[in-house]
Amino acid sequence: MGNFLVWVVWVGAAFACLGSGVAVISFTNPFYSALALIGNLGSLAVLYLLASAEFLAAAQVLVYAGAVMVMFLFVIAYLGDSAGVPFGGGPSWVAVGAIVASAAILVEVVVAIGLKAGGALSNEADVGAAFGSPGEFGRLFLTDHLLAFEITSIVLLVAAIGGVILGTQTRSERELDAQEAHGRA
């Protein structure tokens, strides 16, 4: 019975994840796309949970669906109508080529994984209850993966500084704003 319930939850999460992924790239309004991506990230968190990655599922909801997507929604609201053109113009063979290219990537990934690991995918390792728990993450980040931990913190700091520098208004932009205000008056 428990097994059946896991299957139902898995199939629901997988279809929600793929459906909202398609929705992200097909909505013309970027606001709806961002909302669909929140659904996508939430259903991915359910899949992470089923693959016994509890801490990552929590981090996915907090960091991604929470913080990152709120930032996206703020920027979309700030841009308003100028948030961008909907779809690629150009000749239709460009769109056909894009579809063929992404289908080719799908086939390549499936074939590569199937050839390399196809037989081994059904006998996964036995893991204890502590697998994927925050305690285990903390221990590994302060022992085996200390360098990755420190480099990640530096990357985040550099990104924050870069965001501040990109967001600062330059003098030519202030002059542009002043000109527009003058033109309106």
Added chain:
Amino acid sequence: MDGPDLAWYLIVSAILFSIGTLGVLVRRSPLIVLLSLEIMLNAANLALISFARLHGGHDGQIFALTVMAVAASEVVVGLGLIVAMSRRRLTLDVDSFRLLRG
């Protein structure tokens, strides 16, 4: 493992990755291109987590957490660029930015 084989997780991850690729290729708004990049990064994360489960080691999950941090940094810089472009009154269309195209 109750529930589906890990092969199904990897198939979902591959389909999600190609959906993201399609979004990057057909959409012209830089915002949607960034959203599609997030989809691709998350597909890679799902594959990392499935393989971590397969081998019973934590290294894949640690890598996935690092990818999450890098994705957050990428969003900060990407959105900063988009805001800077809209401040200079440029059209937000990735086909119209041709200054670096050569």
